Amino acid sequence: MTTIQNADQATIVEELAAVIVANKAFLSEIDGKIGDGDHGINMAKGFGRAAERIHGKDMTLDAAMLVLSDVLMSEIGGSMGPLYGLMFEDMAGALTGREVIDAATFSTMLNAGLEGVRGVGSAEVGDKTLMDTLVPAVAAFDAAQGQGFAAALRAMAAAAETGRDSTIDLVAKIGRASRLGERSRGVLDAGATSCCMILTTLAQSVQRRLA
Amino acid sequence: MAPRPGSKSGDGDTASAMPLRYGDDPLLWAAWLYYEEGLTQGEIAEKMGLSRASVNAYLADARTRGIVNIEIAPDKFRSLSIAQALRDHFGLQDCLVIPTEGGDRSLIARLGAAGAQTLQRFVKSGDTLAVTWGRTVLALAEALDRPGLQDVRVVQATGGTTAKIPWTPEACASRLAEALNARSIPISAPATVSSPEIRAMLMQEPVLAEQLAILAEADRIVMGISSLRPESTIHSSGFLDGGVQHAHYQDAVGSIIGRFINARGESVIGPMHERTIGIDLDALRRIPQRIAVAGGVDKLPAILAALRGGYVNVLVTDVVTGRGILTAEGYKDTPRRSPPPVQAPLTARSHVKKLINAPQDAVDEALKGALLAHEHLIAALPGSPRAIRALEGPRAGKVGIVIGGGAGHEPGFWGYVGRGLADAAAIGNLFASPPPGPILAATQAVDGGAGVLYIYGNFSGDVMNFDMAAELAMAEGIAVRAVVTTDDIASSPVESRAARRGVAGNVFIFKIAGAAADRMLPLEACDALVRRANARTYTMGLALEPGSLPETRRPSFELGPNDIEIGVGVHGEPGVVRQPLAPADDCADLLLDRILAEMAPHEGDRVAVLVNSLGGTPAMELYIILRRVRQRLKSRGIEVHSSLVGPYYTSLDMAGVSLTLLHLDDELAGLLEAPCRSAALVVP
Numbered sequence: 002m003t004t005i006q007n008a009d010q011a012t013i014v015e016e017l018a019a020v021i022v023a024n025k026a027f028l029s030e031i032d033g034k035i036g037d038g039d040h041g042i043n044m045a046k047g048f049g050r051a052a053e054r055i056h057g058k059d060m061t062l063d064a065a066m067l068v069l070s071d072v073l074m075s076e077i078g079g080s081m082g083p084l085y086g087l088m089f090e091d092m093a094g095a096l097t098g099r100e101v102i103d104a105a106t107f108s109t110m111l112n113a114g115l116e117g118v119r120g121v122g123s124a125e126v127g128d129k130t131l132m133d134t135l136v137p138a139v140a141a142f143d144a145a146q147g148q149g150f151a152a153a154l155r156a157m158a159a160a161a162e163t164g165r166d167s168t169i170d171l172v173a174k175i176g177r178a179s180r181l182g183e184r185s186r187g188v189l190d191a192g193a194t195s196c197c198m199i200l201t202t203l204a205q206s207v208q209r210r211l212a
Numbered sequence: 213m214a215p216r217p218g219s220k221s222g223d224g225d226t227a228s229a230m231p232l233r234y235g236d237d238p239l240l241w242a243a244w245l246y247y248e249e250g251l252t253q254g255e256i257a258e259k260m261g262l263s264r265a266s267v268n269a270y271l272a273d274a275r276t277r278g279i280v281n282i283e284i285a286p287d288k289f290r291s292l293s294i295a296q297a298l299r300d301h302f303g304l305q306d307c308l309v310i311p312t313e314g315g316d317r318s319l320i321a322r323l324g325a326a327g328a329q330t331l332q333r334f335v336k337s338g339d340t341l342a343v344t345w346g347r348t349v350l351a352l353a354e355a356l357d358r359p360g361l362q363d364v365r366v367v368q369a370t371g372g373t374t375a376k377i378p379w380t381p382e383a384c385a386s387r388l389a390e391a392l393n394a395r396s397i398p399i400s401a402p403a404t405v406s407s408p409e410i411r412a413m414l415m416q417e418p419v420l421a422e423q424l425a426i427l428a429e430a431d432r433i434v435m436g437i438s439s440l441r442p443e444s445t446i447h448s449s450g451f452l453d454g455g456v457q458h459a460h461y462q463d464a465v466g467s468i469i470g471r472f473i474n475a476r477g478e479s480v481i482g483p484m485h486e487r488t489i490g491i492d493l494d495a496l497r498r499i500p501q502r503i504a505v506a507g508g509v510d511k512l513p514a515i516l517a518a519l520r521g522g523y524v525n526v527l528v529t530d531v532v533t534g535r536g537i538l539t540a541e542g543y544k545d546t547p548r549r550s551p552p553p554v555q556a557p558l559t560a561r562s563h564v565k566k567l568i569n570a571p572q573d574a575v576d577e578a579l580k581g582a583l584l585a586h587e588h589l590i591a592a593l594p595g596s597p598r599a600i601r602a603l604e605g606p607r608a609g610k611v612g613i614v615i616g617g618g619a620g621h622e623p624g625f626w627g628y629v630g631r632g633l634a635d636a637a638a639i640g641n642l643f644a645s646p647p648p649g650p651i652l653a654a655t656q657a658v659d660g661g662a663g664v665l666y667i668y669g670n671f672s673g674d675v676m677n678f679d680m681a682a683e684l685a686m687a688e689g690i691a692v693r694a695v696v697t698t699d700d701i702a703s704s705p706v707e708s709r710a711a712r713r714g715v716a717g718n719v720f721i722f723k724i725a726g727a728a729a730d731r732m733l734p735l736e737a738c739d740a741l742v743r744r745a746n747a748r749t750y751t752m753g754l755a756l757e758p759g760s761l762p763e764t765r766r767p768s769f770e771l772g773p774n775d776i777e778i779g780v781g782v783h784g785e786p787g788v789v790r791q792p793l794a795p796a797d798d799c800a801d802l803l804l805d806r807i808l809a810e811m812a813p814h815e816g817d818r819v820a821v822l823v824n825s826l827g828g829t830p831a832m833e834l835y836i837i838l839r840r841v842r843q844r845l846k847s848r849g850i851e852v853h854s855s856l857v858g859p860y861y862t863s864l865d866m867a868g869v870s871l872t873l874l875h876l877d878d879e880l881a882g883l884l885e886a887p888c889r890s891a892a893l894v895v896p
Binding site: 012015016019020022023024025026027029030033034036037038039042043046074075076077078079080081082083084121122175176179180201205209212 | 300301302303478479481494497498520521522572618640641642643644645646647648649671672673676677680702703704711713761763764768769779781783
């Protein structure tokens with residue numbers, strides 16, 4: 002198959018939430034090296050609450066993403082609340098009214114999410130933020146679209162991982178870690194890591210439904 | 213009390229040394245001496261005139277014959293540092309780590325017994341308990357003894373197998389059900405079938421569908437973890453043959469519930485996926501409690517992968533495996549038995565003691581307490597518990613001052629809400645900006661028609677959320693301006709002052725803002741004064757010990773036993789440079805020199821001083837620092853207008869101090885002297 006249905010896909014968002022919740026301690030640990038160590042706690046709180054609210058509901062993917070966005074934006078705060086909140090809100094907007102999601106729709110969704118993040122944050126690739134994961138992952142998906150949906154998802158996940166790992170050698174230019182200068186080099190960025198978890202889980206979840 | 217073997221008769225003739233009530237049974241006597249009298253095996257051997265090996269054999273025999281019944285106090289084992297570290301690192305509900313070496317029973321049998329103890333603590337009447345298969349799981353089932361439960365269902369997590377092994381899924385489930393006096397629900401199908409088509413057909417069978425529906429209701433699961441070595445259970449039970457593994461599962465490092473995972477814990481999908489009947493990895497993650505019992509170095513990569521994948525939230529393993537997992541995750545083990553260092557670093561503590569209830573309730577419970585303590589000054593807005601308003605202060609025609617930020621800075625921010633200070637504060641989660649909701653609610657509540665001024669420290673999250681709230685407020689016709697404070701001189705060089713953090717200097721800046729608004733100055737004038745105050749406020753801090761979050765109860769960064777961190781922020785983030793601890797005066801000088809270098813005051817200039825505790829440093833040390841700062845300022849010919857000393861703007865329990873100087877001019881001095889009344893600051 003080359004498409005998935007939009008209807009009854011709340012479980013995709015639940016799967017995202019499960020991975021974030023499962024990695025709560027790991028994300029906080031990374032964050033603690035150059036940030037304040039609460040990334041996993043806040044992410045797990047937001048994603049976990051959203052998962053509770055959509056669990057067992059018959060929802061489209063965009064409706065479930067909107068629930069997640071709403072929780073992140075209205076209850077979590079910090080920088081991740083608005084960044085991921087707007088990303089999922091704009092992703093959901095790109096899916097609204099679609100019955101099926103094909104590679105082209107998925108690409109529209111990814112690009113909308115990316116623009117959502119750009120709308121609130123000022124980071125660029127190389128600043129040691131989630132953009133180092135998100136930007137190349139979206140580009141990789143678009144570049145591999147010709148090889149089919151599944152292949153494009155795999156390319157996206159691979160690029161997300163490469164992007165995440167690229168933050169190890171970067172010096173933070175934005176956010177709390179930026180005040181550390183050279184001392185921020187040598188560790189993963191927590192936002193880039195959680196973004197990679199989101200994208201790779203999304204890729205796997207959709208791939209399974211394509212199968 | 214039992215007779216105590218006479219100490220004199222212990223030497224010499226063994227027969228006469230043996231108390232009568234044990235007859236001539238040396239086994240009983242040895243067991244008594246060991247377990248009741250607490251003698252070592254060596255002491256018993258000497259007392260009874262036996263070799264240590266014999267004593268050891270007697271003791272083992274006493275256990276197998278049921279003369280001695282040992283129950284591990286699980287608290288003792290969970291408190292081992294490895295179990296604690298595993299629990300913290302992987303966010304486990306519980307972790308039990310048993311010694312790898314121990315007596316004559318195999319590791320599998322001992323893991324099974326430990327797993328049985330763990331399960332006994334959790335399993336409740338009415339539970340649906342899923343179970344996988346394998347040697348360790350069967351050992352657990354055989355060690356389990358938990359009568360008295362009602363309405364427990366034990367359900368196979370996968371279909372069955374005809375493999376010639378004693379630990380098949382059917383055997384494990386039925387043995388476990390027997391021990392729990394539970395109903396046993398099989399999965400009436402093979403665990404693996406020959407094609408996806410056959411699986412699809414079978415899944416439609418009502419009997420199987422009903423069994424799988426029960427499986428989906430599981431409250432907990434007990435599972436083993438299999439390596440992919442040729443001798444592993446996953447091979448011997450017929451789930452995988454070598455050819456299939458080679459072709460499709462090269463990335464897999466382990467197997468749980470008959471599914472395959474890679475080193476990162478991600479599902480490895482191969483031809484067996486659609487041919488396996490039973491719970492899958494996603495459904496597994498949805499089971500609230502997932503108890504894995506597994507140990508042995510050969511399984512280490514598989515256990516690690518299962519933990520990384522979040523498939524396990526209760527782990528029972530052995531010390532060597534547990535330590536291996538932590539090492540693989542980059543965790544540094546502190547040797548327990550090596551001689552203690554001359555001065556043990558406080559960071560070696562595995563957790564920090566805190567007076568909290570549930571960690572996730574700490575912020576709200578503290579806020580409720582603050583509201584009760586200062587009920588004559590502040591109150592939460594109805595329907596918006598994280599928006600705190602001054603009872604006196606906001607009024608028509610006055611610019612509303614709204615401050616805010618994350619929790620953890622107590623008495624920030626509610627402590628600066630009151631007449632002559634801020635009109636309202638929005639408070640976020642720990643060290644995280646409040647979302648736009650409470651900021652907007654605060655804005656609406658204090659808008660007296662003259663506009664609202666936001667003042668908050670420069671952190672990307674705060675900027676985003678206050679910006680969003682400002683947009684929403686302006687859409688409602690409320691004029692909003694914002695001053696983003698940047699007083700922390702350590703956080704960025706002077707050329708990029710706008711990138712600096714806003715920290716304890718906020719106390720002065722809030723005061724200036726509150727006084728300006730209280731004088732009924734218009735929004736533009738308030739905004740300009742607050743910007744000037746911000747530009748003339750300089751803060752620098754240093755930490756002696758990191759703080760710790762209630763959720764983790766672990767230090768938020770590592771600091772050597774004799775190190776201090778210079779230029780720390782107020783969120784437990786590390787500072788800018790690290791250096792050896794120096795006397796208080798040297799530390800005060802270090803902070804003051806940097807501040808004065810940038811402020812460049814003239815002789816006769818006036819400053820206000822704040823010596824602030826980051827949470828863990830006592831008043832005594834703050835006053836030592838203040839004394840030195842005043843000495844230095846006097847010798848420089850700088851007049852001190854006023855001094856604040858205390859925990860004004862904290863970072864939870866971080867030990868350390870920040871020094872703030874506000875470089876006054878006449879107008880700012882007048883505003884600083886204006887009356888105000890809040891929980892943390894009163895000027896009569």
